[in-house]
Amino acid sequence: MSKTLGGFTLNVVAAKFTDSQIILLHGQPGTGKTTFIKLLAGVKYPDTIQGNIPCLSVSYKPQIIRPSQFHSVRALFKNLNCSLFEDPCFVSTVTEPLEILPLMDKRTTNLLDSQLQRDADIYLIDEPTASLDQVERDTASQVIKRFIQRFKRTALVIEHNHEVASYLADKVIVFEGTPSVNCVANPPIQRNEVPRYIYLINEPTASINHVQLIQHTKKAAFVIEHNLEVASYPAHSVIVFEGTPLVDCFANPHLNEP
Known part of the structure; x- marks a missing residue:
């Protein structure tokens, strides 16, 4: 289509x-x-x-x-007329982990996006x-x-x-x-x-896995890592950011790691 x-x-x-x-x-x-x-x-x-x-x-x-009607969560579930909400498996899989029970008497118009x-x-x-x-x-x-x-x-x-x-x-x-x-x-x-040509990795927690993958597949990666020991291992070159934080900064051309 x-x-x-x-x-x-x-x-x-x-x-x-x-x-x-x-x-x-x-x-x-x-x-x-x-x-x-x-x-x-x-x-x-x-x-x-x-x-x-x-x-x-x-x-x-x-x-x-955006809820269109002024329902409580309990009334909303009832209006859906679905037996799934009473299924023990559904309760253990969805209702309990998402902590829906404390929300049952709240109005849907008062819920956050994350609760809807x-x-x-x-x-x-x-x-x-x-x-x-x-x-x-x-x-x-x-x-x-x-x-x-x-x-x-x-x-x-x-x-x-x-x-x-x-x-x-x-x-x-x-x-x-x-x-x-x-x-x-x-x-x-x-x-x-899925084809990937450049990996953008923000603070990896297991960088060695990413490094092995990138080296094996001959791809490129831009990595943000605040742990100096971890950062030193994978870096082939470094882009240094300079200036006044939150005011005026610039990213320099990348340099080979010293």
């Missing part, structure tokens, strides 16, 4: 997926990841469709959730951990993974946190092309098949 929005066109290559699987949408900003999610959710309609799209129930979580995250065949999740701190992010990513596997659902996820994305992804849809102009959503591939 394809969709044109103003001067931007997204073409989606036909593909298949299975249950118990999380598919990560990977690509630069402006390559159509959110547009693709909205097409699947029915928020937007494609201009052209080739082949048959199966009729499946879909649950869509946009980047920012229905049952479906396919879950379309745009940045599930964007409003969470590190502990909540770890818990949420574990809950998503366990839920999809245990209840044999499928999820398509946009996630910009590299650590969370790496943990969640079973397969990856790579978006390629010219951002905001013309892009293609390719069929899902295995996570280890």
Whole structure:
């Protein structure tokens, strides 16, 4: 299928997926990841469709959730009329880890974005951990993974946190092309098949694994690391940042490590 929005066109290559699987949408900003999610959710309609799209129930979580009605969380669950919320497995997998019970009598209009995250065949999740701190992010990513596997659902996820994305992804849809102009959503591939040319690594905790990977695959990496001992091991050259912090700074050309 394809969709044109103003001067931007997204073409989606036909593909298949299975249950118990999380598919990560990977690509630069402006390559159509959110547009693709909205097409699947029915928020937007494609201009052209080739082949048959199966009729499946879909649950869509946009980047920012704004409750449209003044419900309590308990009433919201009841209105969904889904027995899944009383399933002991669901309680142990989702309700308890996410600490939903203390929120049951709160009004949905008073909840944070991170507290507003229905049952479906396919879950379309745009940045599930964007409003969470590190502990909540770890818990949420574990809950998503366990839920999809245990209840044999499928999820398509946009996630910009590299650590969370790496943990969640079973397969990856790579978006390629010219951002905001013309892009293609390719069929899902295995996570280890995703082409990477430059790695951007912010404070790695196990740099040796990254170094071995980069050396083996003959790629390049830009690394931020505040532990001097760790930083000294992988660095082949160094970019020195100078100036007045938070005021005026510049990044020098890279130098060979002394």
